[in-house]
Amino acid sequence: MSTSPNLAHLLPPSWKTDIDRWYAEDTPSFDWGGLVVGEEEQEAFLWAKSGGILAGVPFFNEIFKRVDCTVEWLYPEGADLPYDSKTKVAIVRGPARQLLLGERVGLNMLARCSGIATISKRFSTLARSSGWQGKIAGTRKTTPGFRLVEKYGMMVGGVDPHRHDLSSMVMLKDNHIWASGSITGAIRTCRRAAGFSLLITIECQSYEEAAEALDAGANIVMLDNMVGEELQANAKKLKEVYGKGPGGKGREFLIESSGGVVEDGLLARIGPDIDILSTSAIHQSVQHVDFSLKIQPRKKS
Numbered sequence: 001m002s003t004s005p006n007l008a009h010l011l012p013p014s015w016k017t018d019i020d021r022w023y024a025e026d027t028p029s030f031d032w033g034g035l036v037v038g039e040e041e042q043e044a045f046l047w048a049k050s051g052g053i054l055a056g057v058p059f060f061n062e063i064f065k066r067v068d069c070t071v072e073w074l075y076p077e078g079a080d081l082p083y084d085s086k087t088k089v090a091i092v093r094g095p096a097r098q099l100l101l102g103e104r105v106g107l108n109m110l111a112r113c114s115g116i117a118t119i120s121k122r123f124s125t126l127a128r129s130s131g132w133q134g135k136i137a138g139t140r141k142t143t144p145g146f147r148l149v150e151k152y153g154m155m156v157g158g159v160d161p162h163r164h165d166l167s168s169m170v171m172l173k174d175n176h177i178w179a180s181g182s183i184t185g186a187i188r189t190c191r192r193a194a195g196f197s198l199l200i201t202i203e204c205q206s207y208e209e210a211a212e213a214l215d216a217g218a219n220i221v222m223l224d225n226m227v228g229e230e231l232q233a234n235a236k237k238l239k240e241v242y243g244k245g246p247g248g249k250g251r252e253f254l255i256e257s258s259g260g261v262v263e264d265g266l267l268a269r270i271g272p273d274i275d276i277l278s279t280s281a282i283h284q285s286v287q288h289v290d291f292s293l294k295i296q297p298r299k300k301s
Contacts, residue, residue, distance in 0.1 A: 004078075007155055008058040015148055019062055022105045034097040044099050044295045046071075046090040051083025052289035053121050055156035056113030059149060060090075063106045069094025078117075078156055081289070089291070096295060103293045112146070113153040114289035120157025120282045123266060127277070132270045134277065137162040139258075141280040150283050162278055170194050173203040174224075183209060187216040201256065207234045214242045214253060220276070225259035228268065235273035 048054070057077040064071050072091045081087050092099060123136045137160040142150045151161040163169040170190045172183075180186040183202060190200055201220040202213035210221040221238065223231055235255045242251040254275040261269055261279035269277050 007077075007152065010155075011058065011148070011152075016062055018145070018148065019059070019066055019105075021145070022063070022109070023066065023101075026105050027101060031097070031101060033100060037096040037100060039095040039097055041094065042096045042099060042295050044092045044103075044293050045088050046092060047292045047294065048081045048087045048089050048289060049292060050290040051081050052114050052118035053157055054079045054081055054089065054114055054289075055117035055153045056110045056149065059109050059113065059152075060106050063109065064092055064094065064099075064102045067094065067098035067102045069098050069102060080121075092293065099293070099295060107291050107293060109149060110291050111288035112286070113149050113156075114291075115286045116150055116153030116283050117157035118289060119263070119286055120154045120159040123263060123279070123282055124158040126263070126266055127270060130267055130270055132274075134270070134275045135160045136282075137256075137276055137278045138282050139278055139280045140165070141284055154282060157282070159282060160276075170198050170200040171203070171222075172200070174205070177203075183212045184216040187213065187218055191217060203258075207237060210234065210238055211241070214238070214251060218253065220254045220256055222256040222258050222278070226257065227260075227265075231257060231269065232271045232273070235271060239273045 054075055054077055057073065061071050070093050072093070073089070074091070075081065075087075075089050081089065092102075120136075120138070127134070127136055138151065138154040139162055140147075147164065151164060154161045163171065172186050172190065176186055177183055180189070183204075187200055187202065194200070199219040200217070201222055202209075202218045203222045203224050204210040204213060205224060210223065213221050223234060226234060235257075238255060239245070240248060242249045242253065244250050244252065255273060256276040256278055257269050257274050258278040261277050262281045266277070
């Protein structure tokens with residue numbers, strides 16, 4: 001029986017240094033409140049106060065491991081937490097001072113990662129409900145210093161993380177074309193340097209630009225800010241002229257739709273010739289999932 005892969009295994013060796021940076025930001029000097037609570041072992045309950053998809057478990061675990069605390073999860077990562085009740089999600093154990101050191105760092109990360117996973121799941125479910133088999137993908141418009149967490153949340157929510165950085169794939173947008181002089185020249189220059197192993201994506205504003213890009217060897221044409229009949233007609237014509245069907249040029253390529261892809265307009269972008277819908281709506285201005293961490297009161301003797 002197949003099981004879902006553990007997404008934590010994707011994280012690079014350097015990911016834990018992010019947590020050092022988060023702690024350095026949150027406690028750069030003295031921990032004044034820590035003086036009050038001391039080192040007695042305590043239990044704290046992690047509560048989800050709003051529903052959504054739980055995401056960010058490996059980061060949360062490491063945040064509390066750094067301060068000598070342990071986390072016992074009551075729900076697995078990817079669980080759909082109920083919207084109609086307050087839900088105990090985990091129990092965190094450790095010295096009171098250490099629990100409070102990790103509290104805000106852990107909650108901030110978990111709230112945002114889970115929020116991204118939640119809206120990613122909504123986008124994915126909506127697209128699949130129409131029968132479309134293409135990919136919803138996030139963009140590189142992420143929070144500086146927090147990209148790894150945000151891309152991780154997208155994957156927990158079931159969407160494609162797209163490229164992670166400028167080195168992941170060649171993407172030539174309008175500024176690259178304008179600065180270099182032509183689509184054909186830009187593609188040829190990149191292909192000489194990037195070799196055979198990197199895909200080349202070209203942002204196109206018209207059918208003519210997309211055709212030039214494919215003639216020059218692009219792997220993906222991004223039809224930017226095209227909507228409605230213009231988008232679907234151009235995508236269909238590109239597949240007919242350049243694809244592997246009867247009368248086509250036998251090229252294997254993908255068509256990506258981008259620019260202003262939001263939840264309410266998602267289904268209008270979907271079509272049989274669209275392979276990828278890329279959007280920043282799953283990670284910019286996202287509603288976070290509301291979590292709190294509460295130390296349990298001491299029992300009176």
